[in-house]
Amino acid sequence: MTRTIYELEDIPLTVPITLAARRTAEKFANEQPTPEKAAQVRLNTLCVWVVHEYLEFMGISTQLNKSDTWNRVIRICADIADLEIPGIGRLECRPVHRFEQICYIPPETWEERVGYVVVQINESSEDANLLGFVPSVATERLPLNQLQPLENLIEHLAQLRQSPRKTLVNLSQWLNGVFDAGWQTLESLWNQPELRPVYAFRNSDIVDRTQEKDSLTKRGKLIDLGIQIANQPVMLIVEIRPDTNSQMSVRLQVHPTGNNSYLIPGLQLTVLDESGSVFLESQARNADNYIQLQFKGEPGEQFSVKLGLNDASVTEHFVI
Structure with missing residues (x-):
């Protein structure tokens, strides 16, 4: 049976947002040409950072500075929130607002990704909820009731490390x-x-x-x-x-x-x-x-x- 409403309590994993993450997000946002782009970059950066913290806690190494999210030029040109995982590939970390049932996935992120993690950033920017993941997408609209639990993400990454995918x-x-x-x-x-x-x-x-x-x-x-x-x-x-x-x-x-x-x-x-x-x-x-x-x-x-x-x-x- 497919659920039609996503309940946050289904995956109650909350990750605190560090001061370093907030400062970095604000720095990247201040480089943007418009307030709209600044808000987008700030949110994307926070999403990437909290997923980075979660994976590092789970013993999975990441490289923030190798991600396109950390590239000043690419940040301006595209709506990306990728996280580089050495030996595996790039994991996209997409933001969603509270009470939303659909996560927007930009077309430029449909390829060269090993998965998609959906992150809900609380308005206070003090913590974030990791809602789940999917291994691939082919549309801009990802219903949250299609998300798999984070345990599946860890298994998915382990399988890819053993058998990397070539796009x-x-x-x-x-x-x-x-x-x-x-x-x-x-x-x-x-x-x-x-x-x-x-x-x-x-x-x-x-x-x-x-x-x-x-x-x-x-x-x-x-x-x-x-x-x-x-x-x-x-x-x-x-x-x-x-x-x-x-x-x-x-x-x-x-x-x-x-x-x-x-x-x-x-x-x-x-x-x-x-x-x-x-x-x-x-x-x-x-x-x-x-x-x-x-x-x-x-x-x-x-x-x-x-x-x-x-x-x-x-x-x-x-x-x-």
Whole structure:
């Protein structure tokens, strides 16, 4: 039998909100351009922090500073509340107000998440209730009566640690106008002043959006490699178009963002085949304002793109 009303007493786990959490949330909120965005960021930050405290108490390590929530640029650009769990992935921590029966899940968080925890922040901001979790979502409206207990979350994370999940970005669907969450048009990214490189993509081959044909599709995504690049993400651009003999042409580019004119020397762009072996590789040199790789593949073929700098790396998985 499915319940139609969620009772808070069903999962009465309350976590205190520390002074450090409130100060951090207020600091992040003060960076925002509007009061509405500030309120959103404040609430998201508190949610992430209390879930972090809960998981640490349960013996599950987390990395706040590796989460997009802790990235100043991404906080401004997106409604995200993710928590990085090393060796597992990113857990989304979504806020809900008292008496609400539906939790809003932004579309940009539907992919690359290992689960969703719903958090009710009390108006006094002195404590929060962890209401439950779900392993995945496919809609903006999550009824609270669908939440699983937190015990299931711990089991879920343990299973993922033993068998990590790999999410594939389907590039062939891009040609039909179906795009994966997190991948934005270049225009939408470049129109954000905090992301626009100071050299403004002077290369006309890269920026001439007016000459793109229907048969060619490209999208961009911000990739954060952490403190090694001063929390300034790089932009990964993926472009796909049909080629001859049923093959697809794939072009990858990596650009700096914000005040960085050039990529950090040593930044590596690597294409891995389905077995994990290196297929192609490029490395940024001094004064490189972008690096790129290009190859062809068959529909259904899988590959991965790895961005790495020293000990930090991020890998995206694709299927043509």
